[in-house]
Amino acid sequence: MNKLFSALVAKRVVATVSALLVIAIGCGAGIWQLSRGNAKIVLAANLLARQQMxxxxxxxxxxxxxxxxxxxxxxxxxxxxxxxxxxxxxxxxxPLAGSNVxxxxxxxxxxxxxxxxxxxxxxxxxxxxxxxxxxxxxxxxxxxxxxxxxxxxxxxxxxxxxxxxxxxxxxxxxxxxxxxxxxxxxxxxxxxxxxxxxxxxxxxxxxxxxxxxxxxxLTNGVDRHYAYAFQWFALAFAGFIFWLVSGLRQYKRQGFVNGDQK
Known part of the structure; x- marks a missing residue:
């Protein structure tokens, strides 16, 4: 376990910090996009309630x-x-039906x-x-x-x-x-x-x-916020997977070099 930790973290400080930065940015931006979408839903509900007065x-x-x-x-x-x-x-x-412009x-x-x-x-x-x-x-x-x-x-x-x-x-x-x-x-x-x-x-x-x-x-654009949130979370997940896979490969290479693998 100590060897695995060393291979993934201790010997890859720059890669680990970079991965943590990507994960933090991705998760933070994703949560922000979700909050914007939810805020629009709440605002639209409040507006509907006031219009019924x-x-x-x-x-x-x-x-x-x-x-x-x-x-x-x-x-x-x-x-x-x-x-x-x-x-x-x-x-x-x-927008006009069928037009994206x-x-x-x-x-x-x-x-x-x-x-x-x-x-x-x-x-x-x-x-x-x-x-x-x-x-x-x-x-x-x-x-x-x-x-x-x-x-x-x-x-x-x-x-x-x-x-x-x-x-x-x-x-x-x-x-x-x-x-x-x-x-x-x-x-x-x-x-x-x-x-x-x-x-x-x-x-x-x-x-x-x-x-x-x-x-x-007022709920116009909520789906877009959710789509952006998914993209940011996917970026964070991809950053973690890249860090993990590259670290495991390095760990296995070190094992072969040190004769740990038979």
Whole structure:
């Protein structure tokens, strides 16, 4: 047993340390991927539970973010189309069937002046594809010029993407503009509006306005996390097997050389 330990560990310090490092990294990354997948499942369950609570009305507010977050809400008002913000580099929420390539486009953020209230509620109206030939050409979208009733789910923000340069907001606030990210607080200060402290992501799928509102479920990507976890655990196992097999071979070679094998 002492000879085996010596052959596997004592005489192979560098190989042993390297194997332990690979095993630690593989197991750590695998556990992290599993935790991310489980966190998405828990988050989706909490979201579903909150959506089953009574529907709120934005016109009967004011509501805080804590009160309204992830709950269903209705809103009645009129869009301020000239203040629209197009959030760039947003992939299609649910890819086209049979396509493995993410289609890039925009989220359309548009303020809604609430009927009967001196308050604005920002609406994520949906997703539209980008013009691949000219990025500055905005998708053709229909905006009602009358009071509308919409329903959606409350979120703190529409999601963020990596942005270089600190995200400076354009000074041209009287016409639609393209931005990488949406800063609710900054928009309120820039325009001097009284705003709801959250955004409403519209859920109506039947409106023929040029926007897609088939939102991806929060559990989207869980299978990918589990697949990554399997790969990391497999790497750790492979590292252990390589260390063990190479050590046993060295042990057997030493046995032959020393005349221990007959």
């Amino acid at each position: 009574p529907i709120l009305s934005a016109n009967q507010g004011p509501w805080t973010l804590e009160e309204a977050s992830e709950r269903r809400m209705t809103a009645r008002g009129q869009y301020i189309a000239q203040a629209a913000i197009w959030l760039d580099n947003r992939p299609r929420p649910i 993410a289609q890039s486009g925009f989220y359309l953020m548009m303020p809604l002046k609430l009927d009967g209230r001196d308050e604005v509620l920002w609406i994520n109206r949906g997703w539209a594809p980008r013009n691949n030939e000219n990025r500055e050409t905005l998708p053709p979208v229909t905006t009602p010029n009358h009071v509308v009733n919409i329903e959606g789910i409350v979120f703190a923000h529409p999601g963020r993407v990596y942005e270089l340069g600190g995200g400076k907001i354009s000074a041209e606030i009287n016409k639609p503009r393209i931005e990488q990210n949406f800063d609710l607080v900054a928009e309120g200060k820039l325009r001097g509006w009284k705003q709801a402290p959250f955004i409403l992501r519209e859920v109506e799928a039947g409106a023929d306005d040029g926007l897609l509102r088939e939102w991806a479920p």
